[in-house]
Amino acid sequence: MIRRTSQDIRRLNRFEVLRRVYAGPGAMSRQDVAAATGLSFATVANLTAELLEAGVLVEAGHEESGGGRPRARLAVNAERGALIGVDVAETSVHAELFDLALTVRHSVERPLPPGDVRPADVVGLLGGAVEELLAVSGTDRARVLGVGVSVPGMVDREGGVSSFSPYWSWHEVPLRALLDERLGMPLWLDNPLRASTVAEMWFGAGREVDDLVVLTLRAGVGAGIALGGQLHRGFTDSAGEWGHTCLVLDGRPCTCGNRGCVEAYVSLRGIAGTWRELAPDDERTGGPDDAATVAALARAADAGDPAAVAAVERTGRYLGAAVAQLVNLLNPQVVVVGNQVMDLLGERLLPVAYEAVGRHALALPRRAATLRRSAVPHDPVTRGAATFALEGFLEDREVFGPVSRMRRAARGGGGAGA
Amino acid sequence: MIRRTSQDIRRLNRFEVLRRVYAGPGAMSRQDVAAATGLSFATVANLTAELLEAGVLVEAGHEESGGGRPRARLAVNAERGALIGVDVAETSVHAELFDLALTVRHSVERPLPPGDVRPADVVGLLGGAVEELLAVSGTDRARVLGVGVSVPGMVDREGGVSSFSPYWSWHEVPLRALLDERLGMPLWLDNPLRASTVAEMWFGAGREVDDLVVLTLRAGVGAGIALGGQLHRGFTDSAGEWGHTCLVLDGRPCTCGNRGCVEAYVSLRGIAGTWRELAPDDERTGGPDDAATVAALARAADAGDPAAVAAVERTGRYLGAAVAQLVNLLNPQVVVVGNQVMDLLGERLLPVAYEAVGRHALALPRRAATLRRSAVPHDPVTRGAATFALEGFLEDREVFGPVSRMRRAARGGGGAGA
DNA sequence: CCCCTTCTTCCAACCCTTCGAATAAGATCG
DNA sequence: CGATCTTATTCGAAGGGTTGGAAGAAGGGG
CATH class of the missing domain: 1.10.10.10 (Winged helix-like DNA-binding domain superfamily/Winged helix DNA-binding domain)
Structure with a gap:
């Protein structure tokens, strides 16, 4: 209790x-x-x-x-201190230094080697990136109010453990212990879904709205859920795994071993796959870098390539059908779509998706929900990670004590008159 | 705010x-x-x-x-007063009188005519049923602490309006206004999903657990969602519409106009349909009364009829796949399955479903969640409706004033000694 | 220079929980 | 059969929060 x-x-x-x-x-x-x-x-x-x-x-x-x-x-007061947000993604570690106004001051990106990566390597790279941020910006370590780190997969926030990683063979990695030693600054660990969501709550659509769902579409896909103004984490911190929701029974195989998952259709790889299905002979569809392929798809669609236009359209329909499920189930006020896929396909996707939501969702929840692109400036994941650090700072009992303590202090000090 | x-x-x-x-x-x-x-x-x-x-x-x-x-x-104190819970369903109005210990004292069921039913008819029938409950039990109207009414579809709880009914051509029917006049007792309106869920929170699995999902499987299907110990209603009171989640893209046609909805597979009608698909020549599969058909299915499966066994099995797999989506998305601690379908198929369904959840859900949320049959005694919908009335009573400021009021009263009255 | 308006601060009142001392109520023992 | 022990409740004070309203502060305007 x-x-x-x-x-x-x-x-x-x-x-x-x-x-x-x-x-x-x-x-x-x-x-x-x-x-x-x-x-x-x-x-x-x-x-x-x-x-x-x-x-x-x-x-x-x-x-x-x-x-x-x-x-x-x-x-x-931007100068009150600095916050650091780190996004550990599949192919790189992206670290950014923010001032307290949450303006990006410096940014560092370090590539990760392909294939399996050991926790120690990530910790090393991350530590190096943070050091560089401090050095380049001339920030004293003591001025950093906290470091937020987003790690893909399932993260036990309290325990500071990465329970499972979708890309690497990590199991119950005690990241907090490893990083605490390396960084020596207040640390908050979480995953990119929840980071994006909390960024949205502070700096995006969540400012006006209490029930929202934040879709993260990149290599993996997920749904951050905020209800009643509170982020929903789930019983074991793994809520939001929307990517392996079944969209097409016995559909495309997915990396998770099942078939027809949402992720197999609206992730970068899924979108590339849809294009490939529609234009098997087009060599642009076959590259190893899915982000590049989707970028090419966007260009081709703009140029009027029929297969590309059809691929975008089909992706929009998949997305809409998947979003409709969320709209029916959770009846949110806003569904925010963000991250890489949006950056690449953006405005092409949303109208089709919205129309598909209309076809698949019930009238009342559909009318209640708006579908919009994330308005969070810059990268929502690093910003969200930094926001975790901000929230942590705001809960610091040393700084924000109970009211009575303030009163005692006020009495003791004696305010200067006008 | x-x-x-x-x-x-x-x-x-x-x-x-x-x-x-x-x-x-x-x-x-x-x-x-x-x-x-x-x-x-x-x-x-x-x-x-x-x-x-x-x-x-x-x-x-x-x-x-x-x-x-x-x-x-x-x-x-069971004798403190009475609560009435009413379940307005597709084919009948079921009203029950409870004492404050939530023991059923009297029960009345009135059939509804098939086809479109007018709000006035429901109000009349409901009013009559309540009068009968009072008469039969010899309960004084003033002793009734409240009446909870569950109406299918989407209900604006605050406004007391039935926005949409899945069975009848109701649109924005001001039920509260109509019923207030007829009943003259404190009234709470909601829908069966949320009624079942609140019953589960007070008298079932929700007593021990803070994050749970309650599946209602009968003519329609839905998912009541309680997170952090709080019922989630959604922005426009329509959360939980799980029935029209897409389970099989381009699958069976559903009453909602789409294809492949969960409801088309695990509702009474859907289950009957599965049996019919597997045994098109068996005349037991073709009756107009879906509940009777499913009851026959249960008997046939017990008797070892291969088509019936296969139909149950397939239904279990459908259910499991659908539940897996919820488990992944919400990471609840418990998923409760209840209502008619469970009463009829019960133990046959759950093991298959559970196994299918295992195949379709991710390891971590699956391990966290248990799938169990509702343990709420008697009818969860009437009980849940009565529970809304109970909650309403417990919020009554006349009865449960602020603490200071109590203290004043205590001072004034002077407690009798031992 | 005084009055008027609007923003801020400050204080007292009120609501809720909790700690710990005091009181109550049996059981047990000498 | 009273003293003592043990456990349960009650009670009062303290601590943490919000809020309405009075009093003070800071400009504009006559």
Whole structure:
């Protein structure tokens, strides 16, 4: 049983206030935040005071006054510290350094060798990439508020263990232990699905919406699920494995051993496969690099190549049918589609997919749901990983103590008068 | 934005305590409840006092003492009031009267005419059934704490409107308005999926588990979803429409107009259809009453009829493949299968289905999930409907006021000594 | 320079949980 | 049969949160 305490309310409200400030581009006042969150003004003032004291927010000038006291503008204090987000993907380790305003400051990408990769190699590469980020940006280690790391597959977040990797023969790898030693900074581990989702919640569609599903389409595919404003992790941290949902009974073989999985149709490899089916003699369809093949497909479709157009169309229909299942089952307000496949095929795919959703989903949940492309700036996975670190920092009891502690401090210090 | 307040904590804890008392068959002490809920003993004592004062609980004797003061046994006060649960189904209206211990006291079933049925007819029949329940049981209207009504299809719970019915040509029918007038008792409207799920949360597998999926298999099929101990309703109250998830692309036509839906394979009609496919010349497979056909199928399978055995087996595989999707996506701790199909085919179906889940789901979420038959006594839909009324009663601010109100009352009244 | 308007801060009130001391209620033993 | 022991409950104070409203702060306008 999880104990619910009033401090949870406080923590969630703190998140909420800060999310609004991130959302409003430098122009949020306390009043705006109160209106947007539905919290009382007193509470917003209280929480902002706390965030100001912690240096997370700063007051940046005032708004135009229409006769009364002008509102103070709240902004995130970018210089309060740095966050690092790392995306360990199939072929590379991508590490980025953000300031606290979640602006990308520096970026490093290190290729991973093909084939099976040992955990120690990833740890080494990751450690090196982080060191380089610190060196290049001249950031002191102590200024880093946390490092978020996204590892593919199933990750036991609490234990810090990678239970299973789709690409490598990893089993119960104690990543936290290995990385803690190497990095010496606060560390949060999770997987790319949940990273993308949390990025969406802070910086994308999730800012306005409480029930959303975030589809990640790249080498693998998955669905991050956020319901009631809370990320759903599942009983063993493995919710969101949408890729091996059966889309076509006895359809194409999938890497998982089954047939007809969603992933076999809307992942990079699946899309390349669809093109190959439709144009078996076209040598562009046969390359070993699926991302390159899909990029070629996009170009060919733009050029009016009939097989390519048909392949995109068919992919859209597959995607739509698969999304319809989610819409029926979860009745979300928004379905966000993101990552590589979107970057490559983007606008070509969504209209077809949307139309297919309409054919496959029931009227009421379909009308409720909108399908849209991710609006998260830059890479949602590294950003999401950094967001985990941000969330971790915001839960730090040293920095954000209980209210009474603040009050004692205020009394002791004695505020300087005007 | 939904405001989170400390009173929500109180309300949820009140639910939690009471759920434990229902779960422990007459043998729960305050200590047991505290251990089971993880709440502090003081809080449990506090909540119990409130429930005792409201007459919901009573102290029923003491446990054997092993040397110290004996523990008081807590029990639900069945006589505190009555609850009515109504299941409006395709072919009948089934109304049941429960005491507060959720024991069925009286039951009435009224057939509905085949074909399109008007809302007024359902309201009339329902009203009559409720009147009969009151008359037969000699229950005073004022003693009824609430009436829960389950209506098929999509129901706007807050508005009290049936947005869409799968059987009848209902559109935006203001059921609450119609029924309020007829019944004159507190009313809660919802659909059978969510009713079954909430029944499971209070009286079935959900007592021990926080993430569960409840499959309802009868004329239609659906999946009730409870995550983190909370029922998920979806953005427009229509989550759980699992029946029209695509199981076989371009498979059997479904009533919804698409092809290959889950419902076309594991609903009563779907199962009958599978049997018919396998034994087209067997006249037992062709009756108009699907429930009767499935009952015949169960008998034939028991008798060793090869086509019947194959039909059950195939149905199990379909079910397993469909469940695997849910297991992968949501990573629940338990999947409960219930309602008519289970009653008819029960034990024959689950082993095959379980095996198929194993083939179609990923290792980690599969290991986490158990598939089991509903353990909710009697009819989960009427019971769930009654449970909505129970929950409504437990939220009644007149009865369960804030803590301070209690304290004032205690001071004013002055408790009688021992 | 005073008044008016609007934003912020501050305080008291209220809600909820929990710790620990005090009280209650049997069992047991001398 | 009372003292003592053990365990269960009750009670009060403290701690963590939110909120409405009074009081203070900061401009604009006459």
